[in-house]
Each structure stands twice: as structure tokens, then as C-alpha cells.
Amino acid sequence: MRFVRKKRLGCVLAGAALLALAIQATASAKEPPVPALPAVTPIPVKVIVVANFEPGEDMGDAPGEFQLWAEREKLTEVIPFRGGLQPLRRNADGLYGVRWGSPDSLMGGVAEQLMSLLLDPRFDFTKTYWLFTGISGADPEVASVGSAAWARWVVQGDTLREFDDREVPKDWPYGLFAIGAKAPNKLPDNPDSFAGMTDAGKLNMALKLNPGLARWAFDMTKDTPIPDSPELQKARAAWKGFPNAQRPPFVLMGETLGALRYWHGPSRTQWARDWVKLWTGGQGVFAMTNMESQSLAGTMMIASKQGLVDMNRVLVLRTASNPSTPPPGLTAVESVGDEGPGQLVAYESNYRVGAPVVHELLKNWGRYRDAVPGAAHER
Template sequence: MKRSFSCKLLVSAALCLGSAVPALAADPVTPKVIIVAGWENGADTGDAPGEYQDWVEREHLTESVTVRGVKEPILRRNAQGVYGLVLRSGPSELMALALDPAFDLKKTYWIFTGISGVNPNLASVGSVAWARWVVDGDALRELDDRAIPKDWPYGLYAIGADRPNALPKDANHYGSVTDVAELTKAYPLNQGLARWAYDLSKDVKLADDPEIARRREAWPATLPASKPPMVLMGETLGALRYWHGEARNNWAQDWVKLWTKNQGVFVMTNEESQTNQKEMRLLAKWGYVAPDRIMVLRSGSNPSMPPPGVSLTQSMGDEGPGQNVAFDNNERAGAPVVAELVKHWGHYQDHVPSAP
């Protein structure tokens, strides 16, 4: 009794004096879906779009939300529990969000979005792909292609291997794993979830552009690059270096095939998917996010090699109108997935969807 009475007196006195008695913390925010974009042109709304703006405007992400330790506004939301995150300073902001105690992300679904170079052997500019793997193309050995053995296709190969298209013989070359069987540069996503997302979006009407249609005519009619934009399933390859051309496109196809054990196909290439997934795998290991709720949706803004008759230097970085169509179609393909998750959140909150 004395203890209870003393506590009441202390609290009452503190309240009267305006003292800093800690208030009970509010329940953490539990986003249903977080759409992650890599960058934005200018403002988030009202000007020329980047990877973020179409999502912000069409999903009505009108409220800015503070993330502890991050000075720039990177997070927005709507009333339905859909959030948008733009990584203005890179993947470290994923860590900041996950470590902010104001948020509980254990049941949150993630859609990592953005534009990419697109493999013309599998899709065209403006196409959108749901990934089953994110493949890391950074850590490798490189020899000048002009000085490689005659039977090598190129001078890029895995650390610990003795030639291209061979897996390392020693697991320790790629980090602290104890068994070479654990070694991978292909980060697996939830394939059932990816197929489910693809099924929802495969018939979405995608945007096109007259200039893009004209440029498609430069490709042989037998190649998917000559076709209008499409939704497909295929892997995204992340590499910090911006590569381009048929020789490197062949490497990318082989690299994805190698690390996914002939199960994956190279469709999209960009510079940040691999770093984002490294961060998410770490956060999943620590228990902050659910790895089986992560999706990756990339759209093609330019081909990863030039069409016949076009020089490498002329084609390199020439995205023309492809960027805006890629921004547009990325949101168009992802919107049905977001809408379905929100509409039936009572089910999906505890049951991750999957398609065979």
C-alpha cells in the first residue's frame, strides 16, 4: 500500500510540475505495403516524374512521415496503409526505417521498383518484369577482353573460379560461409508471391509511345525487342558499373543463369537492386522484416545493347522517351497488386499469397 501511494504521489507531483514523466509509447505503425523507389526528379509531385512520382500521385500518398535519424522527407503514406519510400541517400535509409521503433514492418509487403536496362532478347523498352531472383553482378574478377584466352567468351568471371561460367571452388572468396553449397550471388525472392503478382498484372494495359514504337523497328521481327511493352517474369541483375553492349549482355545472361543454376533468365539490369537486397536480407536475419513478403518490379527504359547498325557509343545512355514510359508502366503493373493486398488485408496480413 505504501508503495502504491508513493507512486501516485510522485506521478501527481511530476504532472503538476510539468516534469518529463515518460508517456506511454503509441503502438508502432504497421504499413501494409511499402513501395520503394530509388530516386526522383525534383519534387515528389507536380513536375517531371522520376521513379517515385507516379506512385505518389496515383496512390495518393499525400502525407509525409518522419523517419528517425533521416533529415530528408523520404516516406509518404495514404489513409489505406500504403507507403512510399524514396531512397534519396541509398539503402542505408532502409536500415533507418527498420530500426525506427515507431514502425513495425514484420507483416509489411515490399515492392522494390525502378527503371532498368532491358534485355532485348527477352523484352522491349517499356516492358515490366517481376523478379524471382536479384542477382549481384559486382564482385568478380575482370581481365581485358582483348587479352583473354581464345576460348573465353569475355574476361569476367567469379572470384574463386578459374574461368568464366564456373562457380567458385572456395566458398570463402565471397564471404563468411562455411560450405560452398551456401554460396550465392543470386538472392532468392518468394517465387510463389512473384507469380501471384504477375498473374494480377499480366493483362494490365501498358503505355506506349510513337517514338519508342519507331525505334522498335530497328530490331529484327523475331526478337521481343520489336514488340510493344509487355509484362513478364524475369530476373534483375544489379551492378554498380553501368555496362552496355552485346558482349556484356551475353555475360549478364550467362551470369544470371550460372548463379540461379539454370533456373533464372536475365531481363533487367540496374545499379541498385543488389545493394537493396543485401540490406533487406540483413534486416530479415535480424527479424525486422519478413523476407517472404519482398517483391521486385523493374521496367525497361532502354535496351541493354544497341540494335543492329547502331554504334555502342551512340546507344549508350540514350533513353529518349523510354524513361517516362518505364516510370508509367512500372506503376501500372504494380497497382493491381497493391490494391489487392489492401482490399483483402484481413486475409493477407497473416497469409502470404502464392501462385503455383
């Protein structure tokens, strides 16, 4: 019995030895390692135009926010990238362009697509000038339909507390107020802890852009002619008591407020004025409301902290397709979504005002690569 066990044990040991020899032989005879792929040298991107939506294709059909850029700047080279529903486009002068909007993005994803582009190893965005463009609702106290506003601030209008306006105290103008505050038009003072983030220093809702660069762009384009139309002239006549709303389309400086909700009406417009003033310390003037600026600005801010982009090179240009509140004599219900002819002129205004800045940056890239323009206007 012991002999049998010893014999079996010997067989096991012999088998293990043979297996070890086989493994050693296989290891010595294995294929040489696969050579590493050569490192990709990122392409330095000079200027990129970022739009938000198109009703169809980028070229050849009814225009949206991007089509005039794609067609007139001949952005014919198509560069797909992971995470983007639409491809990046490029022309022979080195101008890039991209837009996000599609039915899929109604559930979100605008910021995620931008971050996917920023993380693409094929591109170097550290010296890139960014022009974020799009149409907006305009405050009729500040601008007329078709007007174009260069922003000094991007203000976030999503993160707040909200009560039904019919249920607020009688001395409140509306039911929207800052998290950590006790009433509208108050900065957070941390009366109710919200994960330790309800003081004004931590819950900052406004991103200050480079004011010198914005002023430089405004000075270059302030006399740009913007097309007018009989339809717009007729609509402007209704704005008695609002001199800026009755002006033909013009270029101005004014802040953009981004919020995912499409809001409209006198109460919400007053909230927007107050909210922008509150979070910019009285320095900003509400001009344009839209649904994307806050998400894109937040993504850029995160990317800048990682050294992927330079926030001093970011421009935001919004153009008015409609007022944010009805003219005298109409209700909000009667006027909401009434963009009509204003949308087409806003697309045109967007391109005509933005293009001179883009062309200047590309033409004189040797000057602007390492020196951001507008240092004399930094206040």
C-alpha cells in the same frame, strides 16, 4: 610539531565527516527521478512502395520513378525519419511510399537509408508487403522497351573478379568471373582462399524471392495495357531478329541483375545472361539490369535474419527504359544511355502494372495479413 600534525589531521577528518553528511543530505533531498517515457506502440505497415530516384520533387514537376505513385495514390502525409534523405509518405488507405535518390546518394547510401527506416521504432514491418520498383535496361532477347518484369530472383553483379577484356585468354568471352573460380561461367571451387569464403555455398550471389507471390502478381497483371508511342514503334523496327524486342510493351516474369556500374553492350549483356544463369542454377532468366536491386535486397535479407521483415512478402518489379545493348547496325557508344521516350513509358508501366497488386493487398488485408498469396505457384 607532533601537536600541529595531530591538529591538522583532526581538521581533515572533521572536514571529511562534514562532507559526507552534506552528500547524504543532498542525496535525501534530491529531485525525484524523471518518469520514463511511455513505450511507443509500433504502427503495423501493410504495404510500402520503394522507388529509387526523382529528378526533382515527389509531386508537381517532371516525373521520376516515384512521382506517379505519390500523385495518383495521394501520398500526401509526410513522415521524416532519421537516416533518410527523403521522407516516408503515406495515404489515407495505409499505403506507404519512399524513394532514396538524390545527388548525395551517388556516393552510396541507398542500403543505409533503407536500414534506417527498418530500424525506426515507430513502425512494425513484420507483416509488410514490399514492392521495390524502378526502371532498368532490358535484354532485347527477352523484353521490349516499356515492358514490365516481375522478378523471381535478384542477382548481385558487383562482387567478382575482373580483367580487361583485351587481356583475357582467347577462349574467354569476357574478363568477368566469380571470386574463387578460374574462368568465366564457373562457380567458385575454392582454388585460392578468399578469407574462407570462396566456395559457392558461402559466396552466393543470388537471392531467391517468393516465386509463388511473384507468379500471383504476374497472373493478376499479365494483361495490363501499357501505353505505346510512335517513337517506341520506330525504335522497335530496328530490332530485326529480336521478336521480343519488337513487341509492344508487355508484362513478363524475368530476373533483375543489380550492379553499381552502368554497363552497356553485347559483351556485357551476354555476361549478364550467363551470370544470372550461373548463380540461379539455370532457373533464372536475365531480363532487367539496374543499379540498386542488389543493395536493397541485401539489406532486406539482413533485416529478415533479425526478424524485422518477412522476405516471403517482397516483390520486385522493374520496367524497361532502354535496351542493355545496341540494335543491329549501331555500336555500344552510339546507343549507351539512349533512354529518350522509353523512360517516360517505363515510369507509366511501373505504376500501371504495380498498382493493381498494391490495391488488392490493401483491399483484402484481412485475408493477406497472415496468409501470403501465391501458395499454389511456389515452384
